[in-house]
Amino acid sequence: MGAVREKNRALVSRFCDGRHCVVERTSFPMHERPLPTSRLALALAAAAALVACDGSEGPVFDEDAGTDAGPALDGGPSDVVAPRVVGTSPADGEEDVALDATVVVTFDEPMDTGRGEVRFPTVARALAPSASWNAEGTELRVSVAGWPEGATVSAALEGFADLAGNPLRVYRWSFTTAAVPPIVASSSPAEGDAGLSARIDTIELVFSEPMDNTAGSVAFADDVATVDGIAWVDGATLRVDVSGLAYETSYTLTLDGFVDRTGNPLDGEPTLGDGALDFATGVDEDGPRVTDADPSEGQLDVDTARVETITVLFDEDMDTSVGAGR
Ligand SMILES: [Ca+2]
Ligand SMILES: [Ca+2]
Numbered sequence: 001m002g003a004v005r006e007k008n009r010a011l012v013s014r015f016c017d018g019r020h021c022v023v024e025r026t027s028f029p030m031h032e033r034p035l036p037t038s039r040l041a042l043a044l045a046a047a048a049a050l051v052a053c054d055g056s057e058g059p060v061f062d063e064d065a066g067t068d069a070g071p072a073l074d075g076g077p078s079d080v081v082a083p084r085v086v087g088t089s090p091a092d093g094e095e096d097v098a099l100d101a102t103v104v105v106t107f108d109e110p111m112d113t114g115r116g117e118v119r120f121p122t123v124a125r126a127l128a129p130s131a132s133w134n135a136e137g138t139e140l141r142v143s144v145a146g147w148p149e150g151a152t153v154s155a156a157l158e159g160f161a162d163l164a165g166n167p168l169r170v171y172r173w174s175f176t177t178a179a180v181p182p183i184v185a186s187s188s189p190a191e192g193d194a195g196l197s198a199r200i201d202t203i204e205l206v207f208s209e210p211m212d213n214t215a216g217s218v219a220f221a222d223d224v225a226t227v228d229g230i231a232w233v234d235g236a237t238l239r240v241d242v243s244g245l246a247y248e249t250s251y252t253l254t255l256d257g258f259v260d261r262t263g264n265p266l267d268g269e270p271t272l273g274d275g276a277l278d279f280a281t282g283v284d285e286d287g288p289r290v291t292d293a294d295p296s297e298g299q300l301d302v303d304t305a306r307v308e309t310i311t312v313l314f315d316e317d318m319d320t321s322v323g324a325g326r
């Protein structure tokens with residue numbers, strides 16, 4: 001059986017606006033009528049407007065890198081076929097996209113690398129995108145400073161054209177980024193530290209990402225010591241003021257209600273093992289410290305005639321069988 005081949009006719013049209021020319025070939029079966037000229041002109045005018053658009057929002061690629069090289073007006077084979085996108089990464093509809101993912105767009109032919117704009121209209125924050133082409137001009141890579149978490153990102157290609165100036169139709173797709181729970185990246189003392197001084201009065205927790213600084217609380221299990229207060233040093237670092245620690249004692253500092261800035265709860269497993277910071281103090285190797293005296297250190301207006309007693313306070317119980325004041 002021979003294949004039935006239908007004859008086609010083609011209508012080639014050119015529209016120029018002084019800076020740009022658009023050439024479009026419309027083919028249609030012999031038995032059909034071509035698109036009415038008025039409708040075709042409208043469609044091409046819209047395409048020409050896209051080519052001329054300089055993209056005042058979002059990343060704009062170097063306008064000097066290319067020229068409007070339309071096909072030759074007289075004679076010779078010329079490219080009148082619009083370029084197409086043959087693939088994107090992330091793909092349309094892809095989920096759980098890594099927050100450092102590079103967007104890669106592959107075209108079916110070499111493109112004018114001086115044109116075009118990739119926009120991410122649903123992303124509110126600045127992405128600081130940087131774009132680069134492969135040597136053939138068929139693959140565009142866009143890196144950003146980091147996608148927002150758990151977000152649907154819409155992407156749009158606007159103003160792209162092939163080497164002959166044939167515009168790419170506006171191309172849109174979307175993907176969803178991963179939600180990443182925060183973890184405690186490090187702490188001081190660290191999980192499992194032992195032999196520490198009981199003089200610890202500050203615990204520092206460093207999270208893996210900026211946190212919701214209005215959420216979260218810490219406490220010592222069994223109230224064996226006191227949390228005097230917490231303060232965020234920066235968005236990801238929490239200082240915990242503590243007191244009342246004793247020597248040769250194990251402590252468990254529990255963390256509750258901490259979430260990142262998109263509401264993902266803290267994953268306490270990776271660093272803390274069980275979601276709580278465990279550490280232990282060791283034997284007393286700290287020399288006693290004077291915490292107060294009367295008259296006080298450096299006091300200038302002491303009436304020596306009236307001072308009969310000098311009082312010195314230490315920070316711990318002392319061996320009272322040794323020591324003398326002179
Ligand atoms: Ca082409
Ligand atoms: Ca997160």
Ligand SMILES: [Ca+2]
Binds near residue numbers: 273275276278
């Ligand atoms: Ca632990």
